[in-house]
């Protein structure tokens with residue numbers, strides 16, 4: 039990510055140290071991960087010690103310190119989805135993408151994570167791509183969902 | 189500043205408004221064990237070994253003395269069966285992380301804590317935060333901080349800062365109740381290769 043873009047985001051928040059998390063979240067959502075250079079830039083511009091920035095980005099799961107794919111797939115393995123066959127959906131997606139949960143493919147296209155309940159159990163098994171929810175998933179339907187994403 | 193009278197272990201103690209129970213006790217020569225407290229640092233309340241019993245509205249309450257402010261006529265007990273039991277448990281939990289820490293061993297003897305009660309999870313750090321806070325508050329260098337959370341939380345040096353500042357300071361080393369701090373520093377030093385190596389050796 040370009041330094042100019044990071045500076046723009048920081049300026050938008052008037053370089054307020056109290057906006058640290060907001061700034062980091064915006065960089066994360068645009069860039070999909072937080073490179074070390076970005077953290078250093080934020081630390082310097084907002085006058086927040088790097089130790090503090092590091093503490094925060096390692097504390098919240100929303101931040102990633104390793105490259106992430108352009109699209110984030112979450113497969114729910116919460117109780118309700120689990121009993122409705124989430125494991126088979128997960129296995130199937132893992133096979134399709136060739137990556138395991140927690141990993142990112144080499145083209146940086148997809149990252150795969152499991153989550154424990156996204157709050158719409160009646161739709162289970164649930165899979166979510168970039169925040170869009172796909173309910174009543176079945177192993178046979180995952181390929182159709184995934185091919186919509188470039 | 190207003191003077192406050194309170195009672196600690198049956199003794200009348202004079203304190204100033206804004207003092208903590210721990211400070212008041214120490215000023216009267218009453219000792220309360222602490223692990224994460226340091227006079228030069230802001231109260232932290234991380235280790236909980238300094239808990240005491242206070243009487244409030246007819247009942248007793250367990251409070252953390254290093255962050256609890258004194259109140260007029262407060263009645264404090266620094267030892268009781270219950271407090272000893274809790275301190276023993278805290279020590280046993282901490283000893284699972286740092287079984288060889290002298291500070292913990294001494295307290296363990298006093299409270300009869302068994303260092304083998306819980307399965308060892310030797311991370312060596314008990315998260316007292318003394319190193320992190322000392323570096324930030326006193327030295328203002330922020331060379332070391334915490335990363336991650338829960339059971340995976342650990343201290344981490346910023347190599348670029350550590351390589352410049354720490355070698356001549358190391359004032360945090362003696363503060364650490366375990367050996368974790370020094371180990372982390374040595375590791376950082378070993379792993380860090382500065383981006384600009386010195387001039388090529390002439391040959």
Ligand code: SF4
Nearest residue numbers: 313314316317319364
């Ligand atoms: S390394 Fe030592 S001083 Fe630092 S937090 Fe851990 S136990 Fe405390």
Ligand code: FES
Nearest residue numbers: 114116119156159
């Ligand atoms: S368990 Fe999957 S949405 Fe609740």
Ligand code: FES
Nearest residue numbers: 224233235236254
């Ligand atoms: S000394 Fe009070 S909580 Fe650690």
